[in-house]
Structures are given as structure tokens and as C-alpha cells.
Amino acid sequence: MTTAVEVGTAVHVARTVFEVQLTNFSGPFDLLLNLISRRELDITEIALAQVTDEFIAHIRRAQATDGEWKLDEASEFLVVAATLLDLKAARLLPAGAVEDEEDVALLEARDLLFARLLQYRAFKDVARVLADRLDEEGARYPRDVALEPEFTRLLPELLWTHSPEEFAALALKVLTPRQEEPTAVGIEHLHAPVVSVRDQAAVLQDLLEPGGALSFGRLTEGAASRLVVVVRFLALLELFRDGAVSFEQAAPLSELLVRWTGRAGRSVPSLPEDGTGHDGTGHDERVTGDSGDGDGAGTDTTEGGADA
Amino acid sequence: MPESAGAAPGPHPAVEELPGGVRAAVEAILMVADRPVTEERFASVLQVPQEEVLGVLQDLRREYDGRGDDDGYTGVGARSTGPTPPRGFELRSIAGGWRIFSRKHFAAVVADFVLDGQTARLSQAALETLTVIAYRQPVSRARVSAVRGVNVDSVVRTLLQRGLVVEVENDPETGAVLYGTTALFLERLGLDGVDDLPRIAPHLPGPESLGEYDETTY
Amino acid sequence: MPESAGAAPGPHPAVEELPGGVRAAVEAILMVADRPVTEERFASVLQVPQEEVLGVLQDLRREYDGRGDDDGYTGVGARSTGPTPPRGFELRSIAGGWRIFSRKHFAAVVADFVLDGQTARLSQAALETLTVIAYRQPVSRARVSAVRGVNVDSVVRTLLQRGLVVEVENDPETGAVLYGTTALFLERLGLDGVDDLPRIAPHLPGPESLGEYDETTY
Numbered sequence: 001m002t003t004a005v006e007v008g009t010a011v012h013v014a015r016t017v018f019e020v021q022l023t024n025f026s027g028p029f030d031l032l033l034n035l036i037s038r039r040e041l042d043i044t045e046i047a048l049a050q051v052t053d054e055f056i057a058h059i060r061r062a063q064a065t066d067g068e069w070k071l072d073e074a075s076e077f078l079v080v081a082a083t084l085l086d087l088k089a090a091r092l093l094p095a096g097a098v099e100d101e102e103d104v105a106l107l108e109a110r111d112l113l114f115a116r117l118l119q120y121r122a123f124k125d126v127a128r129v130l131a132d133r134l135d136e137e138g139a140r141y142p143r144d145v146a147l148e149p150e151f152t153r154l155l156p157e158l159l160w161t162h163s164p165e166e167f168a169a170l171a172l173k174v175l176t177p178r179q180e181e182p183t184a185v186g187i188e189h190l191h192a193p194v195v196s197v198r199d200q201a202a203v204l205q206d207l208l209e210p211g212g213a214l215s216f217g218r219l220t221e222g223a224a225s226r227l228v229v230v231v232r233f234l235a236l237l238e239l240f241r242d243g244a245v246s247f248e249q250a251a252p253l254s255e256l257l258v259r260w261t262g263r264a265g266r267s268v269p270s271l272p273e274d275g276t277g278h279d280g281t282g283h284d285e286r287v288t289g290d291s292g293d294g295d296g297a298g299t300d301t302t303e304g305g306a307d308a
Numbered sequence: 309m310p311e312s313a314g315a316a317p318g319p320h321p322a323v324e325e326l327p328g329g330v331r332a333a334v335e336a337i338l339m340v341a342d343r344p345v346t347e348e349r350f351a352s353v354l355q356v357p358q359e360e361v362l363g364v365l366q367d368l369r370r371e372y373d374g375r376g377d378d379d380g381y382t383g384v385g386a387r388s389t390g391p392t393p394p395r396g397f398e399l400r401s402i403a404g405g406w407r408i409f410s411r412k413h414f415a416a417v418v419a420d421f422v423l424d425g426q427t428a429r430l431s432q433a434a435l436e437t438l439t440v441i442a443y444r445q446p447v448s449r450a451r452v453s454a455v456r457g458v459n460v461d462s463v464v465r466t467l468l469q470r471g472l473v474v475e476v477e478n479d480p481e482t483g484a485v486l487y488g489t490t491a492l493f494l495e496r497l498g499l500d501g502v503d504d505l506p507r508i509a510p511h512l513p514g515p516e517s518l519g520e521y522d523e524t525t526y
Numbered sequence: 527m528p529e530s531a532g533a534a535p536g537p538h539p540a541v542e543e544l545p546g547g548v549r550a551a552v553e554a555i556l557m558v559a560d561r562p563v564t565e566e567r568f569a570s571v572l573q574v575p576q577e578e579v580l581g582v583l584q585d586l587r588r589e590y591d592g593r594g595d596d597d598g599y600t601g602v603g604a605r606s607t608g609p610t611p612p613r614g615f616e617l618r619s620i621a622g623g624w625r626i627f628s629r630k631h632f633a634a635v636v637a638d639f640v641l642d643g644q645t646a647r648l649s650q651a652a653l654e655t656l657t658v659i660a661y662r663q664p665v666s667r668a669r670v671s672a673v674r675g676v677n678v679d680s681v682v683r684t685l686l687q688r689g690l691v692v693e694v695e696n697d698p699e700t701g702a703v704l705y706g707t708t709a710l711f712l713e714r715l716g717l718d719g720v721d722d723l724p725r726i727a728p729h730l731p732g733p734e735s736l737g738e739y740d741e742t743t744y
Contacts, residue, residue: 119673122726127650127657129724130715134648137716139633140616141340141640143626144560147422148409151558152469154419156428160496162435167497168506171439175455175508326631327592328611335614336632341639353635374545393546396553413544414554421555421563421571450687459689459710465560 344405562623664704
């Protein structure tokens with residue numbers, strides 16, 4: 001981590017840049033690019049760590065000064081955080097040591113992410129070129145004047161077939177606000193089995209409480225689906241936050257062991273208040289098949305310190 | 309108007325120093341002006357004495373009309389003299405102002421051009437735009453666009469040419485032109501007045517919610 | 527001047543015989559056009575070969591721009607040569623056709639006279655969305671969102687209302703609406719066609735060069 005002095009300057013710089021940035025903030029890639037470009041696009045581990053620190057500092061400061069912020073802004077920040085952490089996580093893979101398919105997938109994901117970022121930057125550059133052209137062209141006004149009556153009189157006689165009622169019916173159709181079709185494909189028709197974090201936490205407790213340290217592999221051995229694995233992982237993080245479990249790791253990248261440290265009995269009922277979801281629809285504690293990126297961002301931040 | 313692109317209001321370089329000088333500046337205005345422009349207006353916009361403006365306008369008119377060998381040309385644009393054919397446009401002094409029109413000789417050609425592809429029936433887009441103007445008048449093009457979700461400039465032009473709508477006033481706040489329907493429109497529908505249009509209001513958001521469209525989309 | 531012709535449509539004297547000839551006839555049409563006029567359209571209305579029309583248009587453009595002493599002027603209107611200041615207007619080949627514009631130096635004085643043509647500046651978000659649509663057309667909102675990393679629905683709505691983009695078709699597979707840019711977009715950018723957009727390649731590493739980026743940036 002950075003020293004106190006560096007943190008001080010970083011915060012100072014970040015404050016001005018972020019404030020400027022927020023005036024024409026146009027999306028997570030925008031902010032991400034801004035953060036990275038201040039490190040001159042040098043996506044090295046250190047730069048990213050600093051960027052992440054600045055980013056988190058910004059979030060904290062914004063919350064401290066404003067109390068709260070606009071939801072859309074906050075969610076965009078979360079996407080940035082997730083993206084940054086994805087990049088950062090991908091960086092942790094030793095480039096030469098690609099061993100299994102998951103590593104390859106991760107590397108591909110990293111390339112894709114970076115490609116998207118470069119693409120976005122390219123479009124941003126070109127948008128600036130187009131803006132200049134629009135400005136320059138805006139100084140020329142096209143001749144666009146009304147036709148003289150001697151010409152409009154020559155237009156073919158208008159065929160008018162609408163009664164006032166037909167005209168009104170058309171007006172009603174036109175003036176009724178249209179129902180916007182959603183951009184995203186609807187997922188309401190998907191009936192993914194609902195897996196509850198609370199239930200899985202109970203399963204974990206049953207496995208861990210008898211004593212001894214278990215690996216995540218062991219803890220998910222009986223999982224019926226990938227969704228259950230994911231939810232069990234989330235439950236583990238919740239339990240860790242509540243101090244009910246501890247993690248042990250002998251060496252970097254070695255297997256992580258989980259040990260029960262909580263009180264006996266059901267310690268999980270504190271879970272429902274926690275918002276792992278992002279839409280506030282009231283079913284936060286339940287995770288369905290479509291959950292993913294948004295939840296990842298929230299939990300990754302707690303893990304961030306471990307790899308620096 | 310304040311947000312017009314590239315046209316910074318306030319002091320600008322003296323027109324005399326721009327290429328073509330006052331003469332070209334007058335031409336620039338004439339080419340885009342939709343209605344006759346008075347000499348006073350030229351003088352105040354260009355910050356040039358009115359007599360000079362008049363001189364330039366008269367020179368331009370003569371120049372556009374073409375000139376024979378000895379017509380006492382005193383134009384600013386130091387052309388060498390010599391017979392010149394007329395241009396396809398002419399500068400006319402009408403209704404107390406000056407405006408450029410296509411030259412009369414070419415009326416037949418211009419008519420062919422204007423009538424090319426014109427039909428007797430209004431397009432669906434024109435009809436729908438007309439309903440918005442009829443029920444929301446006076447209304448700006450921007451707001452009609454917001455309601456219809458597409459640009460309506462050329463369609464409004466058609467309706468203007470057809471005499472179904474007309475510019476009624478300017479929005480006191482934005483300065484935007486507001487449109488309304490005409491007597492001809494009522495005649496086509498067989499109505500005595502706009503109030504006789506069948507009512508559709510109860511089902512629809514009122515004007516105040518349309519205001520929001522404007523705010524959020526422009 | 528000879529007697530003015532009435533605006534009767536139908537057969538009219540060959541334009542060559544009218545004062546000013548084809549050159550003036552082209553100018554007369556330009557005066558009433560409310561969008562760029564193609565060479566084909568001029569040729570068919572004037573009943574003159576397209577090449578001749580093109581030659582006249584290019585001559586007019588050069589003439590309006592003013593000319594130095596020795597620029598190889600070959601205009602129809604046998605002017606004696608000599609330096610000429612530019613006119614206050616210019617003829618531009620744009621969006622596939624030709625149209626008259628006020629010359630850009632005079633933007634400040636002209637802006638006041640354009641009643642309703644003012645267009646508010648595009649927001650940064652609108653500009654970037656427009657750029658992606660321009661270069662990826664036909665393209666769905668979902669794909670534009672993927673490039674920009676944010677939902678673009680409301681921005682696309684604004685662009686539709688401004689007439690800069692339009693729904694062009696539906697994706698045959700997904701049924702999603704695909705968007706493309708309009709002639710107005712080309713006109714606003716001063717482009718003849720989409721192919722004339724500034725090349726994005728220098729800004730955009732293709733898939734093949736991503737490998738290099740990998741090496742240098744990680």
C-alpha cells in the first residue's frame with residue numbers, strides 16, 4: 001500500500017479530477033479510462049492498485065461529504081469497480097503459467113475486457129473529431145426558405161378523406177405515450193431454481209461447526225449446481241464478515257482453508273438485512289441464475305486487500 | 309437561440325475585415341433569410357451605415373441581373389467590367405425589405421423541380437404530425453418531435469407548403485417558432501373552429517407532462 | 527430584361543436559350559431547394575447531360591469561393607479573369623447532393639436570421655452514441671450499450687428526435703431494431719457519404735494487433 005504522504009497527494013489530485021470528471025461523466029468506461037490515463041495507460045499491477053485505492057477513496061469521500069448520491073451514478077461506479085477488479089484479478093495470473101482451462105478463460109476475459117476498453121477509447125477519440133466537425137459545420141447555415149406562393153399554388157389538389165372522428169382517432173394513437181420496448185432480453189420467463197444464501201450458510205455451518213478446517217472444494221462437494229456453489233461462496237463471505245468463520249492460507253495461491261470461529265447455534269439470521277442485490281426489489285437474500293457482475297463488485301472489494 | 313452552434317453572440321470581427329467584406333456579409337444574410345430584411349436591420353447587425361448597406365444592396369441587385377458594358381458599376385468587389393449574364397437568382401426589394409428569389413425566367417424549371425414527386429395525398433408521417441399540431445397548438449417543432457419520436461422538420465415544411473399549418477408566434481421563453489392550424493385545415497375537416505375538434509384529452513397526459521419531454525430530451 | 531415566364535408546368539423553352547443558360551437555371555433551382563439536390567435530379571429537371579450539370583456545379587462552387595489570378599476558370603459565364611473576393615455564400619457537395627450555405631466566416635451575423643434552425647449542442651453521451659452508430663451501422667441499441675458500457679436508450683431517443691439517426695431495419699435473427707445515420711447527419715457533418723467519415727482505424731486496434739497491445743501494456 002502507499003505511504004501516508006502519497007495517499008495525501010493522491011486524494012488531492014483525485015478530488016479535482018473526479019469533480020471535473022463528474023460534470024461530463026458518460027459511463028463507466030469513461031471513468032475507467034480517466035483513471036488509467038492518469039497512469040498513462042500503464043496497466044501494471046501497481047498502477048491498478050493505486051487507481052483502485054483512489055477510486056475507493058473517492059467513493060468514501062463522496063459518501064462522507066454528500067451523505068448519499070444518485071443511484072445511477074453509484075451503480076456506474078460499481079461497474080467500474082468490478083471492471084477494475086476484473087483487470088486486477090486477471091493480472092494476478094502469471095502470464096507464462098497457463099495450466100488449466102479456467103486460466104485460459106481468464107486470460108481471454110482479460111483480453112476481451114482490454115479490447116473493449118481500447119475500442120471505447122477509439123470511439124471517444126473519434127467522437128471528439130466529429131464534435132469538431134459539427135462545430136465547424138454549424139457555422140454554415142443552409143439556405144432553407146419558404147416556397148413562393150406562385151409555386152405552392154401549383155401543388156396537386158390535396159386529397160382529404162378523414163372525418164373529424166377519424167382524425168381524432170389518429171391523434172389519440174399518436175399522442176398516447178408509447179410503451180418503450182426494453183433493450184435487454186426479458187428473463188422473467190426463466191424459472192431458475194432459487195437458492196437462498198441463508199440456507200446455504202446453514203449448510204456451511206453444519207459442515208464446519210464440528211471443527212477442523214475445510215477447503216472450499218470440500219465445502220461445495222455436494223453442490224447440485226454451479227448456482228449452489230456460487231451462493232455457498234457468497235454465504236461464506238457473509239459468515240466471514242460476521243466473524244463466524246476464518247480463512248487460512250499457507251502460501252500465496254495455495255489452498256484456502258475455512259474454519260468455524262463463531263458461536264454455536266444459528267448465527268446466520270443477521271443475513272436478510274444485507275443488500276447483496278442491486279435492484280432493491282426485496283428479494284435480495286435470494287439469488288437467482290441471472291445474478292453475477294453486480295454482486296461480484298460488492299464482495300470483491302473486501303477481498304482487495306489480500307492480494308496487494 | 310443562445311445555444312446556437314458556432315455563432316458566438318457579442319462582438320465579432322468587423323465585417324469589413326472578413327473575406328468579401330460588407331458585400332459578402334450582406335449576401336450571407338440574404339441567402340439564409342426566410343423573409344425580407346430591412347436596410348435598418350442590415351445596418352444594425354453589420355454595424356455599418358444604412359447608406360452603405362443600401363449601396364451594397366443596389367450593387368448586388370445590378371450584379372445579379374447581369375450588366376452590359378457601361379452601367380456605371382461601382383461594386384465593392386472590384387470586378388473588371390464587361391458584359392455578364394444574369395444569375396439564376398435575383399434580389400428584390402419587397403415589403404420594405406430585401407430578399408433573394410429564383411429568377412423569374414426560370415419559373416417553369418423551378419416549378420418542374422418543386423412538383424417533381426409531389427402527391428395529392430398527405431403521407432402518414434405528415435398526417436400524424438398534423439394531429440399533434442392540431443391538438444397541441446401552439447406548439448414548437450421540437451415538442452412535436454418529442455411526441456412523435458422522430459425529426460419532423462421536413463414534414464412540417466410540407467404542411468406549411470400545403471397551407472394546413474402556419475407559424476403563429478414565437479415562444480416567449482425559448483424564441484422557438486410555434487405552429488398552429490389554419491382556416492384551410494378546418495375547412496378540410498368541415499369544422500367551424502379548433503374547439504370543434506372531437507375531444508380526446510381525458511386519456512392523455514396533459515401539457516404539463518409534455519413539458520417534461522422537452523426538458524429531458526433536448 | 528425579357529418578359530417573365532409564368533410558372534406554368536410542362537414543356538418550357540430549352541434552358542440553354544434563357545439568359546444565363548444552364549448555369550443560371552442550376553442557380554435558380556438551388557434557391558428553392560430545401561435539401562441537397564443530386565446531379566441526377568438537376569439533369570432530369572433541366573434535360574441536360576449529367577456531366578454538364580456536374581461541370582456547371584463545380585464552376586459555380588469555384589466562382590462563389592472567389593478566385594485568384596490564374597486558377598484555370600472555365601465557367602460558362604465568360605467573365606474576364608482577375609482576382610475576385612469570395613461571395614457570402616458557398617455551394618457544397620454534401621450528403622450526395624448540392625446545396626447553398628452561408629459562408630462560415632459570417633456565422634455570427636447570420637445566426638440572428640435563422641429563425642428555427644438552431645440546434646442545441648449534443649451532449650457528450652449523445653455524441654459518443656452517435657459515433658458508435660455511425661461506425662457500426664446498422665446496429666442495435668444493445669450493441670451500442672455494450673461499446674459504451676451504459677444504457678443508451680434515452681440518448682438514442684434524442685438522436686431520433688433530432689433526425690440524426692433513424693430505425694433502418696430489424697435484425698433478422700433477434701428482431702432487434704437496428705439504427706443508422708441519416709442524410710441530415712451527413713449534412714451536419716459536411717460529409718458526402720458515410721464512407722467519408724474520418725477513418726477510425728488509427729484509433730482502433732483491430733483484433734490482429736491486440737496481441738501487440740498485450741505485450742506492451744501488460
